[in-house]
Amino acid sequence: MSTSRFSSYQPFFFALVLAFGVFIGVMLGPIMGSKPTPTQARSTYTRMDSILAYIDNRYVDSINTDSLLDVMITNYLNDPATIDSFFKFLDPHSNYIHKEDLQGFNEDLEGNFDGIGIEFNILNDTILVVTALSGGPSEKLGIQSGDQIIRIDDTLVAGIGVTNQQVMSMLRGKKGTVVEVDIKRRGENELIPFRITRDVIPVHSVDVAYMIDDITGYIKVNKFSANTPYEFADAVIKLNSRGMKQLILDLRSNPGGYLQGAVSLADQFIPGKELIVYTEGRAVGRTEERSGKAGLFEQGKLIVLVNEGSASASEILAGALQDNHRATIVGRRSFGKGLVQEVYPLPDTSAVRLTIARYYTPSGKSIQRSYANGTDAYYDEYMQIVMNGDADSVNGRKA
Known part of the structure; x- marks a missing residue:
C-alpha cells in the first residue's frame, strides 16, 4: 500500500484512539454534574459517550466508568469480528487468519x-x-x-x-x-x-500433463505451492520425452500462491538473465527476480491460457512471459491481484496476512485491479462472476 493511501486512513485511526481518551475526559468533567438531556446527548456525544454518561450519573449503583471503558476497549479490540473489519480499511488481500483456519490455509499450499x-x-x-x-x-x-x-x-x-x-x-x-x-x-x-x-x-498443483497431438503438449497448473516447481519439471520432462515441440500452459482459474513457484516456472521458459518480476514496498524496498538457470523449454512455441480466475502468481507468470516476448496469452482478462502478502503469527496461534509490496511485470506494469470503492465492492464485483455461472473462478476452502 502506498504511503499516500495509508495516510488517508490515519485520521480514522487517530480519531479512534482520541475518542477513547475523550470518553474519559468528558465523563469526569464538571459538565457531568447533571443528567444530560437526550438532545444534549445527540448533539454533544457519540452514542457510547452518551451511554457511559447516563451510567455515570444515573445508574443505581456506583460504577467505575474508567474500568468499564477499559473492559469495552479490550473486548472490542480483541474480537475477531472487529479485527476482520479493521483489515477492510487496508486492502482486499490483507486479512486476519483465525487460528481455526490456519491449518487449512497451510495445508492448501504445503500438504x-x-x-x-x-x-x-x-x-x-x-x-x-x-x-x-x-x-x-x-x-x-x-x-x-x-x-x-x-x-x-x-x-x-x-x-x-x-x-x-x-x-x-x-x-x-x-x-x-x-x-x-x-x-x-x-x-x-x-x-x-x-x-x-x-x-x-x-494437494497437487499440476492437474494434468499430456500430448494433444504428436508435437503439442498440454499442462494445467491449478495453484503455485511449495511443490509446483518439481511437479511441473516432471511434467515437462515427460512431455519432452514424447516429442513435445510446442506447449499449451493452462493457468485458468489458478488463484496464485507462492511467488517463487511462478518465478521458477518462468525460468523454465525464459533464457538468459531477463527480468521476471519485481516487487516494491514502503518498508521492504525493491526486489528483482531474474531468469538464470537452464530451462527445460526455452525454445518451443508457448501459449498461456488465462481467465478471470487467474490471479496473483498466475498473472506474474503470464506477464513475465508476455513482456519477454516468450508466449502468446489467450483468454479473458485476468483477476488483477498484484499485491504481495506475508503471513505473521500471533500469540494465540492465529495469524495476520499483510500486504507488504506490489508486483510489477518487467515492463513496469502493476496488475492490481482498483479497490478504490472498498473491499466489499471489490469482492462483490468478483462474486458476480461466480453467480453468473463461472464457479471455477473462486478460490475457496478445501474439505
Whole structure:
C-alpha cells in the first residue's frame, strides 16, 4: 500500500484512539454534574459517550466508568469480528487468519489432508462446490462445480449461518470413514444424495500433463505451492520425452500462491538473465527476480491460457512471459491481484496476512485491479462472476 493511501486512513485511526481518551475526559468533567438531556446527548456525544454518561450519573449503583471503558476497549479490540473489519480499511488481500483456519490455509499450499476432496465457498449462506479436486472421492462420484450442499449427514447446513470451520469439521475426517451429503444441482428438481468415503487428498498443483497431438503438449497448473516447481519439471520432462515441440500452459482459474513457484516456472521458459518480476514496498524496498538457470523449454512455441480466475502468481507468470516476448496469452482478462502478502503469527496461534509490496511485470506494469470503492465492492464485483455461472473462478476452502 502506498504511503499516500495509508495516510488517508490515519485520521480514522487517530480519531479512534482520541475518542477513547475523550470518553474519559468528558465523563469526569464538571459538565457531568447533571443528567444530560437526550438532545444534549445527540448533539454533544457519540452514542457510547452518551451511554457511559447516563451510567455515570444515573445508574443505581456506583460504577467505575474508567474500568468499564477499559473492559469495552479490550473486548472490542480483541474480537475477531472487529479485527476482520479493521483489515477492510487496508486492502482486499490483507486479512486476519483465525487460528481455526490456519491449518487449512497451510495445508492448501504445503500438504495433504483426509476428506471428501472438494473446494467450497459459502455464498448467500449456502455451501457452493467450487470444484471437485482431481482424483478425489467427490470427483469420482460425480459431484460438480456449482453443486450446493444442503445437508451433511443429518444436519441441515443451508440458511443457518454455517461457518467455514464447521463445514470443514463435518466433511473432513479419517480416511475410510463415510459422510452423507444431499446436494442441490441446477436443473434438478430433487436433492441428490451422495455417500462419500473419505480418503487422503493430496494437494497437487499440476492437474494434468499430456500430448494433444504428436508435437503439442498440454499442462494445467491449478495453484503455485511449495511443490509446483518439481511437479511441473516432471511434467515437462515427460512431455519432452514424447516429442513435445510446442506447449499449451493452462493457468485458468489458478488463484496464485507462492511467488517463487511462478518465478521458477518462468525460468523454465525464459533464457538468459531477463527480468521476471519485481516487487516494491514502503518498508521492504525493491526486489528483482531474474531468469538464470537452464530451462527445460526455452525454445518451443508457448501459449498461456488465462481467465478471470487467474490471479496473483498466475498473472506474474503470464506477464513475465508476455513482456519477454516468450508466449502468446489467450483468454479473458485476468483477476488483477498484484499485491504481495506475508503471513505473521500471533500469540494465540492465529495469524495476520499483510500486504507488504506490489508486483510489477518487467515492463513496469502493476496488475492490481482498483479497490478504490472498498473491499466489499471489490469482492462483490468478483462474486458476480461466480453467480453468473463461472464457479471455477473462486478460490475457496478445501474439505
